[in-house]
Amino acid sequence: MAQRGNPPSKTLPPHLAQALGTIPAESEACVWMRAKVLAYRLCDRDFDCEHCPLDAALRGGGERIAAPRSTAGSEANVARLFPQDRRFGPGHTWVLDQSPNAVRVGIDALVAWLVAEATGLELPPVGELLDRGHTLATLSANGEKLTIPAPVSGRVAARNDAALECPQLILSAPFRAGWLVELTLDPSRRNEQTSRLLCGPDMERLSRAHMHRFYRRMDALLASPNSRVGSTMADGGMLLADPRTILGLPRYLALVQELLA
Numbered sequence: 001m002a003q004r005g006n007p008p009s010k011t012l013p014p015h016l017a018q019a020l021g022t023i024p025a026e027s028e029a030c031v032w033m034r035a036k037v038l039a040y041r042l043c044d045r046d047f048d049c050e051h052c053p054l055d056a057a058l059r060g061g062g063e064r065i066a067a068p069r070s071t072a073g074s075e076a077n078v079a080r081l082f083p084q085d086r087r088f089g090p091g092h093t094w095v096l097d098q099s100p101n102a103v104r105v106g107i108d109a110l111v112a113w114l115v116a117e118a119t120g121l122e123l124p125p126v127g128e129l130l131d132r133g134h135t136l137a138t139l140s141a142n143g144e145k146l147t148i149p150a151p152v153s154g155r156v157a158a159r160n161d162a163a164l165e166c167p168q169l170i171l172s173a174p175f176r177a178g179w180l181v182e183l184t185l186d187p188s189r190r191n192e193q194t195s196r197l198l199c200g201p202d203m204e205r206l207s208r209a210h211m212h213r214f215y216r217r218m219d220a221l222l223a224s225p226n227s228r229v230g231s232t233m234a235d236g237g238m239l240l241a242d243p244r245t246i247l248g249l250p251r252y253l254a255l256v257q258e259l260l261a
Contacts, residue, residue, distance in 0.1 A: 081110070082201070088200070089196075092110055092259060093136065094108055096179075104182050107170060108175075110259075116171065118170060119167060123160070124156050129154075130183065136150035144250050157183060159180075214255055214256075217255055
């Protein structure tokens with residue numbers, strides 16, 4: 001089992017921590033952060049690496065790991081990351097019923113955590129008809145863009161004007177004040193569309209698989225002989241541990257975009 005060590009080089013601000021659940025305490029750090037493989041990482045297992053799928057994947061253990069713990073604390077953390085009052089699209093969006101034929105849509109906490117900063121937001125106009133899988137929203141971060149796919153088809157009934165004025169709101173409160181749009185669904189297709197969505201536990205499992213792929217893709221980029229990134233040091237001799245800095249924002253957001261496909 002991994003031992004606890006020095007604090008991570010990057011921790012989440014309090015408002016993100018509240019939305020995402022537990023984060024390492026100041027006296028704790030994931031072993032992969034200490035090894036400089038990961039820059040930051042949420043932990044819903046109290047640093048019990050023997051039951052951690054990410055730890056197993058990074059060690060090459062694949063699926064040969066002990067079964068996940070089933071404790072009240074762990075279930076509470078999962079509920080914060082993937083609330084049980086809504087369902088999720090595989091592109092890391094959520095759908096919450098507002099009425100029999102209307103839903104509210106937003107991004108999940110994983111994407112909010114990975115993106116970390118939003119300087120702009122584009123939403124479709126009220127009245128526009130959106131198809132499932134097409135662009136629901138576009139996030140901007142210092143000139144770079146990330147497109148969010150629509151989890152269901154519907155007509156835009158309302159937009160979150162507060163999020164348009166303050167894009168960071170969708171990252172700081174993705175399940176509450178940071179919603180994106182409300183959609184009116186075709187009653188004849190509602191059941192067909194919502195049946196494709198995932199419940200919280202299923203989305204948790206998918207997200208873990210996505211994060212394994214994310215870190216492996218990041219490792220492949222850093223290990224590529226064509227990569228311009230090597231043993232990078234910031235000015236003044238500070239080790240660069242943030243993947244956004246190491247990869248550069250365009251390549252980092254391209255990796256995040258792969259999770260949304």
